[in-house]
Amino acid sequence: MSSRIIADAGMGRRVEGEALVAKDGFSARYDLDRARGVFSRSEHKLAGQSYVGRVLVLDAAKGGVATAWMLHEMNARGVVPAALVLNVVNPIMVQGAALAGFTMISGFALDITHAIPNGAWVEVDPTGERPFIRVVGSNA
Amino acid sequence: MKLTDEEEALRAGEFGPAAQWAIEHQIKVGEYLRASDFVPVTQAHIMADTESLGPAGVEWLERMAQLPPDERRVRIPTITDPRGTDFAAAHRLKQQPWMLDLERRAIAALEALGVLMTNTCINYQTIMPPVLREHVAYGDTGVVIYSNSVCGARSNFEGGPSALSAGLTGRTPRYGYHLDERRAATLVVDVGWTPRELNDWGALGGIVGRLAGDYWQVPALVGIDRIPGSDELKHFGAALASYGSVALFHIVGITPEVRLDDDVLLRGQALRRHGVGETDIHAFHQSYAAAIDTVDVVVFSAPQLSLMEIAKVAGLLDGRRATIPLLVVTSPQVKPDADRLRLTERIEAAGGTVLSGMCFYQSYAREMAEANGWQRLATNSAKLVNIIGGYGYRPALLSMEACIEAACRDGRIAR
Numbered sequence: 001m002s003s004r005i006i007a008d009a010g011m012g013r014r015v016e017g018e019a020l021v022a023k024d025g026f027s028a029r030y031d032l033d034r035a036r037g038v039f040s041r042s043e044h045k046l047a048g049q050s051y052v053g054r055v056l057v058l059d060a061a062k063g064g065v066a067t068a069w070m071l072h073e074m075n076a077r078g079v080v081p082a083a084l085v086l087n088v089v090n091p092i093m094v095q096g097a098a099l100a101g102f103t104m105i106s107g108f109a110l111d112i113t114h115a116i117p118n119g120a121w122v123e124v125d126p127t128g129e130r131p132f133i134r135v136v137g138s139n140a
Numbered sequence: 141m142k143l144t145d146e147e148e149a150l151r152a153g154e155f156g157p158a159a160q161w162a163i164e165h166q167i168k169v170g171e172y173l174r175a176s177d178f179v180p181v182t183q184a185h186i187m188a189d190t191e192s193l194g195p196a197g198v199e200w201l202e203r204m205a206q207l208p209p210d211e212r213r214v215r216i217p218t219i220t221d222p223r224g225t226d227f228a229a230a231h232r233l234k235q236q237p238w239m240l241d242l243e244r245r246a247i248a249a250l251e252a253l254g255v256l257m258t259n260t261c262i263n264y265q266t267i268m269p270p271v272l273r274e275h276v277a278y279g280d281t282g283v284v285i286y287s288n289s290v291c292g293a294r295s296n297f298e299g300g301p302s303a304l305s306a307g308l309t310g311r312t313p314r315y316g317y318h319l320d321e322r323r324a325a326t327l328v329v330d331v332g333w334t335p336r337e338l339n340d341w342g343a344l345g346g347i348v349g350r351l352a353g354d355y356w357q358v359p360a361l362v363g364i365d366r367i368p369g370s371d372e373l374k375h376f377g378a379a380l381a382s383y384g385s386v387a388l389f390h391i392v393g394i395t396p397e398v399r400l401d402d403d404v405l406l407r408g409q410a411l412r413r414h415g416v417g418e419t420d421i422h423a424f425h426q427s428y429a430a431a432i433d434t435v436d437v438v439v440f441s442a443p444q445l446s447l448m449e450i451a452k453v454a455g456l457l458d459g460r461r462a463t464i465p466l467l468v469v470t471s472p473q474v475k476p477d478a479d480r481l482r483l484t485e486r487i488e489a490a491g492g493t494v495l496s497g498m499c500f501y502q503s504y505a506r507e508m509a510e511a512n513g514w515q516r517l518a519t520n521s522a523k524l525v526n527i528i529g530g531y532g533y534r535p536a537l538l539s540m541e542a543c544i545e546a547a548c549r550d551g552r553i554a555r
Contacts, residue, residue, distance in 0.1 A: 009172045009173075009174075010172075011168065011172055025385075027530075029192070029501075029527065029530065030526065030527055030529075030530045031530055032530065033506075033530075033532075035506075040530050040531075040532065041529050041530040042529060043529065060353060060354040060355075060385070061354070061355065061385060062384075062385050063281075063382065063385060063527070064187075064280070064281045064297075064381070064382065064527075065187045065279045065280060065281060065297055065298070065299040065300065066187065066189075066192040066299075066502075067299065068187075068299020068300050068301055068302065069187075069188070069192040069193050069194075069197050069299065069300050069301065070192050070194075072194075072196060072197055072200070072301075073192070073193065073194030073195075073196050073197055075196075076194065076195075076196030077194075077196070088354040088355070088356065089172075089355075090297060090354070090355035090385050091169065091173060091296045091297050091298070091299070091302070091315075091316065091355070092297050092299045094169050094172045094173060095165075095169050095298070095299040095301055095302040096299060096301075098165055098168040098169050098172075098301075099165065099301040
């Protein structure tokens with residue numbers, strides 16, 4: 001079990017899941033096939049991979065405003081990541097997570113996409129005064 | 141967050157459950173983003189197409205719309221981004237009845253909340269442009285970046301739920317681009333070649349967006365050697381917001397907050413600096429178009445076209461015939477003028493289709509591709525090129541002239 005990596009901000013509930021990690025951005029409209037639950041933009045580093053139930057660890061929020069509704073829509077169908085962990089958020093991700101009751105933390109003293117191994121089993125806990133992510137095991 | 145007496149009353153439900161939900165939502169967002177208090181806003185602009193909302197989002201709006209009238213209505217002028225269809229032309233796009241039903245339900249719910257269904261992403265050209273230092277709560281990234289940068293207004297990206305909240309409460313959390321200190325440049329881009337065509341402006345926006353990298357970056361451009369027009373800045377801003385999630389730019393000597401270099405080349409700070417030239421813009425185009433020889437559909441959209449853009453399309457099509465689908469998408473405010481001035485008639489006589497009140501990528505683009513056999517798409521919008529790949533298309537970014545040429549040559553792209 002690794003030590004906690006503290007985030008600047010967080011919302012939602014505590015979750016555990018397998019980390020899906022890439023030094024790339026995130027936008028529900030630009031990057032996802034939300035019906036199939038996979039990354040669909042061919043240039044994305046996670047193209048073709050399922051995000052369902054995974055803890056997405058990515059670099060920065062990208063794109064437009066649609067994600068503010070889409071997280072809610074994805075949540076309602078259960079075709080949704082377990083949590084979103086970002087180096088840099090934009091307001092849209094925050095607004096979308098607030099509407100959907102979605103777990104998200106962001107802002108770290110290091111590059112979180114380098115600190116978390118892809119495939120690791122991680123805990124994300126935004127509920128305390130110091131939101132954090134930590135590796136609790138390997139799924140590889 | 142520090143709350144006024146009125147905001148405490150909103151939170152306590154004294155203005156009804158819709159406003160109570162709205163201010164709770166805004167407090168969650170504001171606390172996450174370190175807002176100290178609220179700022180009053182004069183207008184809100186809601187993105188709420190049903191492809192984004194889904195049935196769950198429409199049902200959510202309908203529940204709010206079922207509240208008593210005095211407990212559900214917005215308290216400031218609140219307008220809408222494009223919808224997911226043009227009902228008059230949905231059959232030509234092979235959109236399905238369930239899409240139209242969902243749109244009708246969303247429209248009915250939004251109208252019950254007192255929202256003005258303007259259905260446009262170019263409200264800064266057609267409805268009521270904000271003025272310098274006016275605080276607003278706009279959705280659609282292209283609307284926000286143009287309003288912030290060209291008009292000097294103050295808005296963050298407000299997604300549908302937050303823009304609706306601002307409509308219901310008349311305020312928004314004071315963070316980001318409502319604050320003076322956030323509006324200073326964080327990087328400088330030396331532009332060695334001033335774009336000529338709209339797609340070149342979009343390409344420049346895409347390049348600068350990639351350089352900027354995230355929402356909190358504010359690029360300042362130097363070296364633009366003439367005053368760009370509204371459509372040029374529209375395409376530049378829309379692409380910059382799309383590729384970089386950027387909400388504010390400055391062009392030294394042109395946009396209102398940076399009359400002088402000293403206004404942005406800040407107070408002795410060393411900003412990171414990049415250069416962009418003609419070869420970069422050419423390479424940006426090539427990165428999309430090089431692998432495509434023919435296209436299945438040509439789309440002018442994202443942002444919706446101004447009257448001047450439509451007039452140019454009509455002029456380029458005179459005496460010609462489009463042999464593949466050619467879609468021209470504009471706002472419900474521009475379309476009547478295009479009809480009255482017979483621009484619509486000229487475009488449709490040449491085989492094109494003029495659509496109103498929608499935007500291509502917000503209109504079930506994946507389902508339209510499957511229903512119509514569209515895979516390869518040509519457009520002069522860098523923003524559309526950036527978005528549409530995620531819906532399974534292979535896009536080419538071309539000039540308006542080259543798009544028309546492809547449309548009239550069975551989709552073949554001239555080299």
